Amino acid sequence: DQQVKQNSPSLSVQEGRISILNCDYTNSMFDYFLWYKKYPAEGPTFLISISSIKDKNEDGRFTVFLNKSAKHLSLHIVPSQPGDSAVYFCAASGQTGANNLFFGTGTRLTVIP
């Protein structure tokens, strides 16, 4: 009954290349999506978000793409750096005005120098 799914538990990428992290959701009522990054022994930190009225949002090296018809979003990191090595969580907000988030299980990204 996981409403937000990250099917790849881990990903390894060479430094300088593109990292693509994927996320799928099942609830068509979700209208706001976020990505969080988590280092060991720390809490998740907010990275980037996108609302359902957009299909792309960019912030520096990070771009999030949203495909509403496929209920799929992805996070692109270009170029990848060793400091990007962390666990990335995708999250979705239930509906406009909702406070709570639904999180995926995370993808561990390793950027190889």
Next chain:
Amino acid sequence: DAGVIQSPRHEVTEMGQEVTLRCKPISGHNSLFWYRQTMMRGLELLIYFNNNVPIDDSGMPEDRFSAKMPNASFSTLKIQPSEPRDSAVYFCASSLGTAWQGPQHFGDGTRLSIL
């Protein structure tokens, strides 16, 4: 700026004991969330408060878990009696309003081990 502060960072106790986790949200934030992180389910929402009032506690596993928010600057998550399957990392987060208005900010978590 002070972020979300959780205590203790680590807790090791024997099953059957009462465990109390504490959280101080960011000043001015009106929503507070308790999560549990497990390998199988990732970050699982246990309960959240809005303006100190519990809004949704459907994620609380069972009656052994309870949470309070007596004022805007403090919340507790209590497990009584604790069981080994409660071992996990528990996170507290706070936010200013809805997800659209601002992201949740997380504390560094409490790693709980029940022996």
